[in-house]
Amino acid sequence: xxxxxxxxxxxxxxxxxxxxxxxxxxxxxxxxxxxxxxxxxxxxxxxxxxxxxxxxxxxxxxxxxxxxxxxxxxxxxxxxxxxxxxxxxxxxxxxxxxxxxxxxxxxxxxxxxxxxxxxxxxxxxxxxxxxxxxxxxxxxxxxxxxxxxxxxxxxxxxxxxxxxxxxxxxxxxxxxxxxxxxxxxxxxxxxxxxxxxxxxxxxxxxxxxxxxxxxxxxxxxxxxxxxxxxxxxxxxxxxxxxxxxxxxxxxxxxxxxxxxxxxxxxxxxxxxxxxxxxxxxxxxxxxxxxxxxxxxxxxxxxxxxxxxxxxxxxxxxxxxxxxxxxxxxxxxxxxxxxxxxxxxxxxxxxxxxxxxxxxxx
Amino acid sequence: xxxxxxxxxxxxxxxxxxxxxxxxxxxxxxxxxxxxxxxxxxxxxxxxxxxxxxxxxxxxxxxxxxxxxxxxxxxxxxxxxxxxxxxxxxxxxxxxxxxxxxxxxxxxxxxxxxxxxxxxxxxxxxxxxxxxxxxxxxxxxxxxxxxxxxxxxxxxxxxxxxxxxxxxxxxxxxxxxxxxxxxxxxxxxxxxxxxxxxxxxxxxxxxxxxxxxxxxxxxxxxxxxxxxxxxxxxxxxxxxxxxxxxxxxxxxxxxxxxxxxxxxxxxxxxxxxxxxxxxxxxxxxxxxxxxxxxxxxxxxxxxxxxxxxxxxxxxxxxxxxxxxxxxxxxxxxxxxxxxxxxxxxxxxxxxxxxxxxxxxx
Ligand SMILES: CC(C)[C@H](C(=O)O)[C@@H](O)C(=O)O
Ligand SMILES: CC(C)[C@H](C(=O)O)[C@@H](O)C(=O)O
Numbered sequence: 001x002x003x004x005x006x007x008x009x010x011x012x013x014x015x016x017x018x019x020x021x022x023x024x025x026x027x028x029x030x031x032x033x034x035x036x037x038x039x040x041x042x043x044x045x046x047x048x049x050x051x052x053x054x055x056x057x058x059x060x061x062x063x064x065x066x067x068x069x070x071x072x073x074x075x076x077x078x079x080x081x082x083x084x085x086x087x088x089x090x091x092x093x094x095x096x097x098x099x100x101x102x103x104x105x106x107x108x109x110x111x112x113x114x115x116x117x118x119x120x121x122x123x124x125x126x127x128x129x130x131x132x133x134x135x136x137x138x139x140x141x142x143x144x145x146x147x148x149x150x151x152x153x154x155x156x157x158x159x160x161x162x163x164x165x166x167x168x169x170x171x172x173x174x175x176x177x178x179x180x181x182x183x184x185x186x187x188x189x190x191x192x193x194x195x196x197x198x199x200x201x202x203x204x205x206x207x208x209x210x211x212x213x214x215x216x217x218x219x220x221x222x223x224x225x226x227x228x229x230x231x232x233x234x235x236x237x238x239x240x241x242x243x244x245x246x247x248x249x250x251x252x253x254x255x256x257x258x259x260x261x262x263x264x265x266x267x268x269x270x271x272x273x274x275x276x277x278x279x280x281x282x283x284x285x286x287x288x289x290x291x292x293x294x295x296x297x298x299x300x301x302x303x304x305x306x307x308x309x310x311x312x313x314x315x316x317x318x319x320x321x322x323x324x325x326x327x328x329x330x331x332x333x334x335x336x337x338x339x340x341x342x343x344x345x346x347x348x349x350x351x352x353x354x355x356x357x358x359x360x361x
Numbered sequence: 362x363x364x365x366x367x368x369x370x371x372x373x374x375x376x377x378x379x380x381x382x383x384x385x386x387x388x389x390x391x392x393x394x395x396x397x398x399x400x401x402x403x404x405x406x407x408x409x410x411x412x413x414x415x416x417x418x419x420x421x422x423x424x425x426x427x428x429x430x431x432x433x434x435x436x437x438x439x440x441x442x443x444x445x446x447x448x449x450x451x452x453x454x455x456x457x458x459x460x461x462x463x464x465x466x467x468x469x470x471x472x473x474x475x476x477x478x479x480x481x482x483x484x485x486x487x488x489x490x491x492x493x494x495x496x497x498x499x500x501x502x503x504x505x506x507x508x509x510x511x512x513x514x515x516x517x518x519x520x521x522x523x524x525x526x527x528x529x530x531x532x533x534x535x536x537x538x539x540x541x542x543x544x545x546x547x548x549x550x551x552x553x554x555x556x557x558x559x560x561x562x563x564x565x566x567x568x569x570x571x572x573x574x575x576x577x578x579x580x581x582x583x584x585x586x587x588x589x590x591x592x593x594x595x596x597x598x599x600x601x602x603x604x605x606x607x608x609x610x611x612x613x614x615x616x617x618x619x620x621x622x623x624x625x626x627x628x629x630x631x632x633x634x635x636x637x638x639x640x641x642x643x644x645x646x647x648x649x650x651x652x653x654x655x656x657x658x659x660x661x662x663x664x665x666x667x668x669x670x671x672x673x674x675x676x677x678x679x680x681x682x683x684x685x686x687x688x689x690x691x692x693x694x695x696x697x698x699x700x701x702x703x704x705x706x707x708x709x710x711x712x713x714x715x716x717x718x719x720x721x722x
Contacts, residue, residue, distance in 0.1 A: 082559040083566075091560070115478050115598050136518065141563045151522040153567040157497065161512040196612075198443040199452070202502045206514040230619035233594070237476050237623045251557075255616060258591035262598045
């Protein structure tokens, strides 16, 4: 029996609530599909920072390298200055563990209402591969003459060919394996590069050259497309059906995946994975800590549950991952009234229970 | 009688077609409201570049400084490498004439269909003030070891306090003058800063400090709000009614204004202005050259017509600007079947005619 060592970081706000449901569902899958988790909980995030002044220490980061995977709830605190927890915990983990891919499916599940007119699960069904450890997130830059009238702030978007290549290869491979042709939903496996080649010529010139060279040489079977990030936002609303697998940089990926999330019914159902294909990955719902719903048992745990499914999918438990996804699909199609917190028609724990039960049976 | 010297740059693709209608409507306003245009046409853009190799020369740029305003159609050509025309014409004009504001109303006109469920003209009614000559558009950066496996590309987001301040002051002033309270549509004039303070701490730290300092000291009457750019994309779909006047940097502004455009019915109706409040401004529809509709008399000229209205508004002809906007409002409410090219129920010239006629009467 396969055993997986999992670090669980419930985090702040509603993070612990949704993580508990993800764990509940994973336990159900464990029993049914015959693998085992060894879970270790880590107390990280804003609450801890306010108590101890600690974010993610180097020692804890080292420890995290010893796990097979990490399950994260949400990190954030309204009383803490922006940037501290993000850079100190979330980005430190992403960068420190070299999780260079952020994988975000934009899939409208049956029964889930999209705010976009005339679009259904057939049209909203694509995956964004976001580069996750480069670009403007690198932190290169600073402030000169800070606080004066002459202050200059610089924040550099930096990409190396190496970073771009490994991200593109992941995306091309992913398109080959999970593109619309591969999953019987279209004639081609298409990879669309989203960039801004007409203005950010240095960085997006590099991406575009690498995209075409690697595509021609190694993935002639994958259809390639390109669109500017501004146009991509239009198309995600107007004709999301044109997308299959999308690849983009870190900042643009951050933006378009949130836009994608709202088209698929909101943060309650949007899952994500920070992936190091050769190392330790970390899975987290896209949504934040939702302070106004904390402790109310009203937040939607499906995003966390689907993140758990992505985790075991990445660990190789494909059948179990599919079972979780199917159980969620069943719940959205037949049970939940809405994806929004407090409007599901069920409590957080009830949603977790129904998905877990569905998997067992 | 006021006389305005206007440089008209019809540009490429459908640019000349929509510009002709904007000019037609402006002529109608001229007669009715008693001012005069002296128009000079400039042949700039992709077609000219392919013939002569020239983009926007320094001499022409100097000439343009002599006008009261500039009316632009669209610049672009499918056969020209991305970046050449953008940097050589459009951005050269924006930067050269120091048009440091890009003003983009996101207003759903009556009768126009938005792709967003449950939202109408009351909800989709805000204005984005985009910083237009700084940030990552500056062109600071380059490629090291280009074409090798060790290539590094750097594209720097650079903002000075000066740039940030003048943009913010424009936005605060604009909020005071045109915010929801000022136009009788709400209790406050609200200015929302859209940034990414939690990751891009150098640049957005500068923006945030300036925003709060200037707001406290000079605009205590303006309500302030902040949201991250990724969240802003969600809110623009989920609750656009929360926005009044929005201010943001160049790159984020590029992205969110295209998203805004689709929520207001698409590029056919989305107007924009590149504004130098102390100098020569340039007005352009957000849409591109639409190669597939070129020459067919099917493209929607309303975005160009509304850009013309913004132009004369900026020149001080408020009454005439309102008359054009009202005529467009009448056309969308009563005439056009759709904002999409070839689906309006009228030709390009017919739409121009009906708006012009409406103004005259
Ligand atoms: C919280 C923040 C640092 C993070 C990001 O910008 O990547 C979040 O928006 C996300 O998309 O996971
Ligand atoms: C064409 C391009 C250079 C331009 C921009 O990025 O600003 C366009 O997208 C716009 O928004 O006006």
